[in-house]
Amino acid sequence: MAYDLEEQEQIASLKAWWDKYGNATTWVLIAALASYSGWTYWKYHQRNEATQASALYEELQSAVEAKDNAKVLRAAGDMEAKFGGTAYAPMAALVAAKSAFEANDLKSAKAQLQWAADHGAEEFKAVAKIRLAGVLLDEKAYPEALKALEGDVPAQFAGAVADRKGDILAAQNKLAEARTAYQAALAATDKKNPGRQLIQMKLEAIGGTVPADKGAA
Numbered sequence: 001m002a003y004d005l006e007e008q009e010q011i012a013s014l015k016a017w018w019d020k021y022g023n024a025t026t027w028v029l030i031a032a033l034a035s036y037s038g039w040t041y042w043k044y045h046q047r048n049e050a051t052q053a054s055a056l057y058e059e060l061q062s063a064v065e066a067k068d069n070a071k072v073l074r075a076a077g078d079m080e081a082k083f084g085g086t087a088y089a090p091m092a093a094l095v096a097a098k099s100a101f102e103a104n105d106l107k108s109a110k111a112q113l114q115w116a117a118d119h120g121a122e123e124f125k126a127v128a129k130i131r132l133a134g135v136l137l138d139e140k141a142y143p144e145a146l147k148a149l150e151g152d153v154p155a156q157f158a159g160a161v162a163d164r165k166g167d168i169l170a171a172q173n174k175l176a177e178a179r180t181a182y183q184a185a186l187a188a189t190d191k192k193n194p195g196r197q198l199i200q201m202k203l204e205a206i207g208g209t210v211p212a213d214k215g216a217a
Contacts, residue, residue: 053082053083053089056078056088060075061095067099067103073105076093076095080119084119087121089119090119090128093128094116097113106135106139110136114128117132125153162184185199186211
């Protein structure tokens with residue numbers, strides 16, 4: 001009998017606790033389960049998306065090897081539409097831009113480079129900006145080319161950006177500004193970089209002086 005009374009008291013206590021906290025506890029549990037389920041689905045979705053994007057990127061590379069520019073552009077468009085949040089998308093855009101440029105489809109090349117500049121991570125954006133400015137330079141669209149280079153870029157691309165600015169300014173015969181840009185390019189380019197020699201040649205060709213090596217005796 002004592003056991004029965006003790007059991008009844010426990011049941012009564014449990015009912016009282018449930019009446020007071022049960023509903024809130026249920027909602028907390030539901031929220032926790034929903035959060036876990038959402039996180040699990042998100043991780044699965046990420047893995048699944050990356051797998052599909054990788055397969056599409058391989059398809060794009062095959063089209064590049066076959067020199068099928070139309071197919072390259074279709075694959076890049078699909079990548080940007082379906083998997084624009086993955087790293088494969090700006091990579092695909094840069095590859096597609098090169099394919100379009102080689103096929104003399106400058107309109108598509110510029111569109112792909114602009115997409116990478118707008119949507120890629122910082123490194124992809126920098127590469128896209130430099131290449132887009134180069135295409136615009138070839139078209140003699142000088143103001144647009146300079147505009148494409150606007151904005152911050154990672155430090156490792158500062159020299160390439162300044163070098164491209166120098167090319168655009170030199171093409172406009174703005175030699176003083178071009179010299180300043182080439183000098184900035186040299187200052188931002190590692191001395192071991194083989195591209196320094198070309199920058200020096202361009203600077204000297206427009207009457208500039210290569211800064212003396214401070215480390216020299």
